[in-house]
Amino acid sequence: MSSLSSPLPRKLALALLVTVACAFAANHVSARLAFDNGTGLLLAILTRSGVACTILLTLVAVKRKRLWLPKAAWPWQLAVGCLITIQSLALYSAVARLPVVIALLLANTFPIQLALLTWALGGARPSLRQCVIMGTILLGLLVVLDIPAWLIQAETLGSEWVLGIALGLLSAFVFSSALWITEHRLAGVGSTLRSLLTMQTVFVAMIIGAALGVVPGGMSLPDNSQGWVGLSLLALLYGAGFSTLLICVPRLDMARNAPVMNIEPVASLVFGYFVLGQTLGPVQLLGGAVVVGGIVILGLSKVR
Structure with a gap:
């Protein structure tokens, strides 16, 4: 095996994955x-996807990859692109309405939704152990979302909170759908292409959306320097994390090490506190720990 494809030392691989997860957070x-x-x-997603496209085009040019896609794969590839467009809109909309860590915990329910979707489409049925783990994750989410407080004082949270939760769950559903298509219909297509x-x-969808005005104020420029800093960082951090993951993934032993990336909600909690002043109560923190722990165990059980 060549040095370019041999796995990295596990400590280095884990350090890289933690760094990428923190970049995404x-x-x-x-x-x-x-x-x-x-x-x-729309401007935020347009900027992010534009930077990602630039990085990917550079990788294609450097590696001299052939830009060829089987004719039968085009409809599925277009479907994946549309689903990721919806996922981007839904997740960023959830982030705009909820504490960042809660939005990410909702989005990170995609392993549960993917397992159920795979079963519904004729795949393997989740084992009893996996069902117990998924049920525990959902209970943790109920604690994070502070459902008892909803039942007592629902009006204090407002409609934006409810919409944010729905958008977070929607982002997980469309992402799991995109993963299913990728695994079952696009397995023969190279990851870079x-x-x-x-x-x-x-990128094109955001341009079309802006031209049609589908999101009022969707292309609004930042009001001040903090807004410009946020816009610049979201594009650069996503581009850096995305490119690092794409370049290094053949050497990261993802089947074994991927669960460590579930540190992303934890990192977002820390960053959200220092940058945005967002905090969760002790009970919500406990629920978040249950969710993250459950997702990690679910990932490890799949590896086994």
């Missing part, structure tokens, strides 16, 4: 900073 905190200071939703076409679809 900081990207979402930066997005909230940008939204709080007047940045439009697939990622490039997906990001190009998102």
Whole structure:
């Protein structure tokens, strides 16, 4: 095996994955900073996908990869691009309405939704152990979302909170759908080409959305320097994390090490506190720990 494809030492691989997870967490905190200071939703996603496209095109040029996609794969690839567009809109919209860590915990329910979707479409049925773990994760989410407080004083949370939760769950559903298509219909397509076409679809969709005015104020520029900092950081952090993951993934032993990336909600909690002043109560923190722990155990059980 060549040195270019041999696995990295596990400590280094774990350190890289933790760094990437922290970059993604900081990207979402930066997005909230940008939204709080007047940045439009479409502009944020357009900027992020534009940077990602630039990185991917550079990788294609450097590696001299062939840009060829089987004819039968085009509809599925377009479907994945549309789903990731919806996922981006839903997740950033949730981030704009909820504490960042709660939005990410909702989005990180995608392993549960993917397992159920796979079963519904004729795949393997989740084992009893996996069902118990998924049930525990859902109970943890109920604690994080402070459902008892809802039942007592629902009006204090407002409609934005309810919409934010729905958008967070929607982002997980469309992401799990995109993963299912990728695994079952696009397995023969190279990851770089697939990622490039997906990001190009998102980029074009944002331009079309802006031209049609589908999101009022979607292309609004930041109101101040903090907004510009948030917009710049969300694009750079996502681009850095995305490119690092794409370049290094063949050497990271993802089947064994991927669960460590579930540190992202934890990192977002820390960054959200220092940058945005967002905090959770002790009971919500306990619920968040249950969710993250459950997702990690679910990932490890799949590996076994």
